[in-house]
Amino acid sequence: MYQSFEVTARPEQGPPRLEQLRAQMRAEGLSGFLVPRADAHQGEYVAAHDERLAWLTGFTGSAGFCAVLMDVAGVFIDGRYRTQVKAQVADVYTPVPWPDVTLTAWLKEQLPQGGRVGFDPWLHAAGQIRTATGELKGSGIELVPCDNLVDRIWQDQPPPPMEAVKAHPMEFAGESAPDKAARLAEDLRKAGQQAAVITLPDSIMWLLNIRGADIPRNPVAHGFAILHADGRVDLFMAAQKLTGLGDHLDASVTQHEPDGFLDAVAALTGPVRVDLNTLPQIVADRLGDRMSDGGDPCALPKARKNAAEIAGAAEAHLRDGAAMVELLAWLDAQAPGSLTETQVVTRLEQCRRRDNGLQEISFETISGTGPNGAIMHYRVTEETDSRLENGHLLVLDSGGQYLDGTTDVTRTIAIGAVGDEEKACFTRVLKGMIAMSMLRWPVGLAGRDIECVARLPLWLAGQDFNHGVGHGVGAYLSVHEGPQRLARTSHVPLEPGMILSNEPGYYREGAFGIRIENLVVVQEAAPLPGGDGERAMLDWRTLTYVPIDRRLIVADMLTAEERRWLNAYHADVAAKIGPRLGAETRMWLDAATAPL
Known part of the structure; x- marks a missing residue:
């Protein structure tokens, strides 16, 4: 740990x-x-x-x-x-x-x-x-x-982490490490490249089907790797981290201590594939003109989740959804002013830890009430811990790291009687989230091409938010994973298997914050009657099933189509999550997911 x-x-x-x-x-x-x-x-x-x-x-x-x-x-x-x-x-x-x-x-x-x-x-x-x-x-x-x-x-600088690495089971990885290396090596040969330098921890974890614990909340280990065009991998990672792997790494992987990395890079013959956006300058200096900027070879294959990874993510989200519903039902029974932000965080983690598959939470839970909710990445401390007062909005952004998937979900929750302005803003955010959830788009579009869909209801009211609409998510890996994003700066085309968040928001400094987040996976869209059959389309499959607070919705602001989507979503939440709950919590869920 x-x-x-x-x-x-x-x-x-x-x-x-x-x-x-x-x-x-x-x-x-x-x-x-x-x-x-x-x-x-x-x-x-x-x-x-x-x-x-x-x-x-x-x-x-x-x-x-x-x-x-x-x-x-x-x-x-x-x-x-x-x-x-x-x-x-x-x-x-x-x-x-x-x-x-x-x-x-x-x-x-x-x-x-x-x-x-x-x-x-x-x-x-x-x-x-x-x-x-x-x-x-x-x-x-x-x-x-x-x-x-x-x-x-920095006199008391903590030492570099040296946590143990473990094998990631094939039933969740869906492809063996040698097969991944061979597949990527073939791409290197086709490009005329002799090797690729890999520095990103999550890329190395994915490539070798291992997971680590060097970073809090992220199952990664520090190290470097060189993938050769013949499929061999040189892994530069402290030997003490690898003692528990047994024979998981086969003969195609050679372990070296990290201090040999620069000399190994200097000895490579070119061209050598690198990602200039992540390659440390000192490594670039050693490579010189042998560098070929082709990006991290693991990035896109890792982003395109295979069938086992998608199935694992879907199952992890159902168990995680049950933990979230338990928390929401408990929270709803507490009187305004009786709880603090920290108490909510503690209770939610307790709900998640009832699942034996939970390895860790996926990031520090954001529990921001009232003005704290307007701080997008708020982290509660002893000094800032605030009570959930009547009229507050609580932004609760959290997730879990399970062996079969990584979750990330945000719900904004009404504490007592909430004002009309807060409800109107919440409904605009919800409309944006629904619009993105319903979207179909032609193959080849990137996040920058479609992210405005989630902003339009806010824009029409002269409002906006200063973060991306969505980020990529790993498969029991980093909760923020590239290269795919729903953001104005993302040029990476969306492809089937990519998991992203759909999380529009709105923040009024000193007053309140709002965010609604589901995870979704890109899939091939089914043809529609009367559609252009020659044009391949994509759409989303929703992974997250947690009720959205109906008390904050101004029903008259929703179109008939938006209302149908919401009611269908809530029916799915009740059907998928209800059987996983105790009788009392299930009664709460039935009320929370009643048709609008």
Whole structure:
């Protein structure tokens, strides 16, 4: 089990830590230093050892970075975190709206005379450095690889994780590791590539049918891999992590210690396939002109879930749905003002842990009531733990890691008597979620082409939200999985087998938040009478079955088609989840899913 460490800076710790870092910058002759929320493996999630951004600034969001100069330190955050960052960082840090303001534009403004800005080449992707270097050309600003200066001053930095790795059963994986390697190796040969470098932990887990515990809530282990065009795999992972695998890894996989990775990369003959968006700059330096940017070879095959993975996800969601319904029925019986956010989190985890298949929750549960619900990725603490008061909306975003699938579900729940404005906003969010659920679209479209469907009801009211409509989800892997997304920036065509979230929302700072989320899987759409039979279409199969709070719905705002969808969905919830419940909870569910 992953060992927990508390690494986040308290506001009073921000100024002295920042001054220590600047002293190191002066000693190195640097004008600035970049502190990303990243590790050497370039995944979204990091271990406590790599929480440098949180340790320095106090900001705990899952994306962002800090650019420290001698007279200003900018914390770059996207729209999800612009409320959160204000509450977390000391006033010595300046929040910067990113990507509206790019790093290079900010550096040019702050360093008009030029300067040397240091960065740890393990923690920045080659594509990032290549783009930034080009944008800074002629500015007199130079990006300089150097030692990690935060590590020099972080006296009690937690050690790198060394958790045990376990085999992932074939009944859930659906394809053997040698078959996966052979399939991907054939793609390398067709492209004339000799090997591929893989750094993303979830890609390595998927490829070798293993799971780890180096990252809290994510069943991944840190390591690197080289897939060769003949199907061999060199795995660079500490031997102590692999002692429990037995003969799971066959003779085609050779284990090495991680400190041999760079030398092995340097010895490769080209072309070598890489993903410049995730390849650490230091690895790119070793490869030089042998690199061929073809993307992570595991990314799309991993995203296209096979029949076993889809069946596992569907079953995991039914058990998870039963746990959610137990929680909702219990919550509905409590008087407004009698519970805190933390008590809801604790009770929900207890409901999930009754399932022996649960390995872990899939992320830190978001339980935000009233104004806290407007913080999109709110994490309750002792200081912020609030009571669920009459008139509040509770945003409850949670999930589980089961051997057969990963879940992620959000419901917004009425606490007592809720105002008309909150109900109207909730209904617009629901209309967007229903519109996406009902969508059919031609093969070849990407998330950017269809995500506006979920926003339209909000747009028509002059409202919107600052996060994507949906993210990819793994198969007992990371709850956020690329490359597929429902977002304006996603160019990856949606394909059958891809699992995504459908989660529009609305957030009014200082007042309330709303989000409704189901997981859905892309499938081939059945032909429709009178349709164009020559045009292949796709649609969604819903995986999540949890009732939507009918008390928050303004029925007159729904069209007849939307009402039919909702009633049919609730009928399915009752039919699929009801038999898994006790008699009293089933009675609650029958009422919660009654036709609107």
